[in-house]
Amino acid sequence: MAVQQTNPFGNKDPRIITLKAPVAPTLPVGGTVAQDVPAAEAPSAPPPLVEVKDLCTWFPIKKGIFARTAGYVKAVNGVSFTMEAGETLGVVGESGCGKSTLSRTILRLEKPHSGSVHFMGQDVFALKGKDLLQYRRDLQVVFQDPHATLNPRHSILDILTEGMLVHDLIKPKEAQDAAAELLRDVGLQPDAMFRYPHAFSGGQRQRICIARAIALKPKMIICDEAVSALDLSIRAQVLNLLMELKDKYHLAYLFITHDIGVVEHIADNIIVMFKGEIVERGPAEKVLLHPEEPYTKRLIAAVPRVGA
Ligand SMILES: Nc1ncnc2c1ncn2[C@@H]1O[C@H](COP(=O)(O)OP(=O)(O)OP(=O)(O)O)[C@@H](O)[C@H]1O
Ligand SMILES: [Mg+2]
Numbered sequence: 001m002a003v004q005q006t007n008p009f010g011n012k013d014p015r016i017i018t019l020k021a022p023v024a025p026t027l028p029v030g031g032t033v034a035q036d037v038p039a040a041e042a043p044s045a046p047p048p049l050v051e052v053k054d055l056c057t058w059f060p061i062k063k064g065i066f067a068r069t070a071g072y073v074k075a076v077n078g079v080s081f082t083m084e085a086g087e088t089l090g091v092v093g094e095s096g097c098g099k100s101t102l103s104r105t106i107l108r109l110e111k112p113h114s115g116s117v118h119f120m121g122q123d124v125f126a127l128k129g130k131d132l133l134q135y136r137r138d139l140q141v142v143f144q145d146p147h148a149t150l151n152p153r154h155s156i157l158d159i160l161t162e163g164m165l166v167h168d169l170i171k172p173k174e175a176q177d178a179a180a181e182l183l184r185d186v187g188l189q190p191d192a193m194f195r196y197p198h199a200f201s202g203g204q205r206q207r208i209c210i211a212r213a214i215a216l217k218p219k220m221i222i223c224d225e226a227v228s229a230l231d232l233s234i235r236a237q238v239l240n241l242l243m244e245l246k247d248k249y250h251l252a253y254l255f256i257t258h259d260i261g262v263v264e265h266i267a268d269n270i271i272v273m274f275k276g277e278i279v280e281r282g283p284a285e286k287v288l289l290h291p292e293e294p295y296t297k298r299l300i301a302a303v304p305r306v307g308a
Pocket of ligand 2: 099100101224225
């Protein structure tokens with residue numbers, strides 16, 4: 001059963017606010033689990049796609065001529081959550097609350113002070129060799145500023161196919177066909193592959209970044225403020241594109257934004273961060289329609305509305 005409601009932003013997009021009937025916990029009736037299913041034969045549940053446990057990423061504050069550590073900026077402090085395959089988790093919070101540090105730690109670009117990140121059951125910080133290469137393939141990222149992340153001297157063909165060639169997914173003679181398919185996937189013309197990044201608008205450049213992210217057929221994409229720099233109409237188009245690609249390739253998104261109004265369009269679940277910690281979490285419709293924390297209420301109240 002699905003109940004449709006208008007969300008707090010007056011939007012009636014059926015994909016956003018769909019209240020699902022709660023799933024009743026299944027309890028063994030008339031006997032214990034052990035009697036019904038022998039423990040050895042009970043199928044074990046697959047691990048979640050991502051499991052972050054008590055993650056702390058702290059940056060030392062150095063003082064004095066000997067650069068003594070006088071304290072820490074606790075950018076991420078005791079964060080725990082799980083994500084399933086195909087899920088979109090929105091991470092919201094004001095500037096400086098630790099969203100990018102969280103994503104950079106999951107990407108192994110920052111070393112955590114403590115805590116763990118598991119991806120499909122594997123400890124991300126212990127990965128080496130082939131497993132690490134596979135992780136680099138399975139997890140992709142799209143940043144806010146496509147201009148800064150696209151090499152201006154490389155053609156779109158090179159940008160899109162470099163990763164596929166490195167990972168040996170295609171032969172050099174297949175590069176043009178592969179690039180054409182990726183460009184079509186993100187709503188651009190195949191002949192765009194012969195141009196360079198400067199020859200595109202901001203929205204088109206972000207589509208190219210998304211095409212590069214899906215080129216390696218990842219399981220998950222981290223979108224760190226991926227639509228924040230786009231104007232409203234282009235932002236909506238790129239969000240729609242992300243939703244189409246999610247369905248087509250069964251992608252999970254960790255969707256990071258300081259603007260809670262953006263995640264209402266895309267997230268299944270939301271975590272709200274404040275000063276490095278999670279202050280509220282839950283299904284998107286619950287957090288948006290019935291926020292419990294004053295901080296979440298303030299974030300929702302801060303979303304600009306036309307005519308408000
Ligand atoms: N390399 C670093 N060294 C020291 N402090 C850092 C470093 N990177 C981030 N910080 C600090 O960690 C805190 C969290 O920063 P972070 O970039 O994760 O915030 P954010 O939520 O992504 O903000 P925004 O929405 O503005 O992108 C900030 O106080 C920032 O100054
Ligand atoms: Mg950030």
